[in-house]
Amino acid sequence: MGRDIEQRILKEIKDLPPFSAIANRALKLTKDPRSSAIDISRVISYDPAFTARVLRMANSAYYGFARKVTTVSEAIVILGYETLKSVVLALTLQNFYDKEVRGYGLERGDLWKHSVGCALASRLIAGQVKYPSIEEAFVAGLLHDVGKVILNQFVGEEISKIIELSGSEGLPFAEAEKRVLGFDHQDIGSKVAEKWNFNEKVVEAIRSHHKPDRAKKDPELTAIVHVADFICLSLGLGIGSDGMLYPLKKEALDLLKLDELEIDNLIFSAYNITEEIEKILA
Missing domain, CATH: 1.10.3210.10 (Hypothetical protein af1432)
Incomplete structure (x- = not known):
């Protein structure tokens, strides 16, 4: 049985779980070795709510950055690509x-x-x-x-x-x-x-x-x-x-x-x- x-x-x-089209695409990119930070940034930018959630996590005290992160591109530079992929996965x-x-x-x-x-x-x-x-x-x-x-x-x-x-x-x-x-x-x-x-x-x-x-x-x-x-x-x-x-x-x-x-x-x-x-x- x-x-x-x-x-x-x-x-x-x-x-994949039943994600939104934007989240689904972003998640697939995080697991594609050929993808770049620019690819993920471009996809996320089409969803303002998802972008806001990424930035809220990037600005949390857990990551401890001195200045506020205001764009996904900036989050990539400050957090690093691997960390950004983890953040995207979590939110997805x-x-x-x-x-x-x-x-x-x-x-x-x-x-x-x-x-x-x-x-x-x-x-x-x-x-x-x-x-x-x-x-x-x-x-x-x-x-x-x-x-x-x-x-x-x-x-x-x-x-x-x-x-x-x-x-x-x-x-x-x-x-x-x-x-x-x-x-x-x-x-x-x-x-x-x-x-x-x-x-x-x-x-x-x-x-x-x-x-x-x-x-x-x-x-x-x-x-x-x-x-x-x-x-x-x-x-x-x-x-x-x-x-x-x-x-x-x-x-x-x-x-x-x-x-x-x-x-x-x-x-x-x-x-x-x-x-x-x-x-x-x-």
């Missing part, structure tokens, strides 16, 4: 994430705030541990729970069984999902990310963020997302019905060479980020 459900979900999912996915995810006990906006928080925390951790691509960490953090949106949408009847099993046996949702469906939100999220043409390291981080010891291609990236997820849940960002059932894995901390004091400092820094999230997403 699990395999049939999984194949049905993947068959029904289109190549907002409508996809920004909905009630009832099966996981998440009100409208909760999962979106958690996902953006995890993206920003992943970027923060990546910088501290000197991971070579902080923007890749941002993307993996942003997408890590995409499978929850998908499962909530496509397996309504089974979700009630998962909730019951998780509650009666005190299981993390991922384990209850696995028992009922034969796969979990990590599995389906990674398949969706593959379908959306994200690279294999990001796909692996999505597939293994609750069990970072499973990562083989880039264990460091998966560990970063795992720790960022824990930090966001500790701060109350999108806890839902299962958030506190996922412990912080010691092997992830060992891999990143983070001790308890450094985790406390990261939580403090991430707390300051949460104040920015409301402004960014307004």
Whole structure:
């Protein structure tokens, strides 16, 4: 049964979520190695509301620039092309994430705030541990729970069984999902990310963020997302019905060479980020 459900979900999912034409084009450009900053700037400029959201994020205290960014072209110069791609990706996915995810006990906006928080925390951790691509960490953090949106949408009847099993046996949702469906939100999220043409390291981080010891291609990236997820849940960002059932894995901390004091400092820094999230997403 699990395999049939999984194949049905993947068959029904289109190549990209239902974005506006402008957002859809911008997202495709962020994943096209032949695209340039000028290409993205030109596309975004056709949508004043989307442009305003990009500039609001570029001007947030998180990025810490001394002067106000007033144009997308200026944002490209100040933020850099890779960071701009991350910002565009985040804003493009907002409508996809920004909905009630009832099966996981998440009100409208909760999962979106958690996902953006995890993206920003992943970027923060990546910088501290000197991971070579902080923007890749941002993307993996942003997408890590995409499978929850998908499962909530496509397996309504089974979700009630998962909730019951998780509650009666005190299981993390991922384990209850696995028992009922034969796969979990990590599995389906990674398949969706593959379908959306994200690279294999990001796909692996999505597939293994609750069990970072499973990562083989880039264990460091998966560990970063795992720790960022824990930090966001500790701060109350999108806890839902299962958030506190996922412990912080010691092997992830060992891999990143983070001790308890450094985790406390990261939580403090991430707390300051949460104040920015409301402004960014307004």
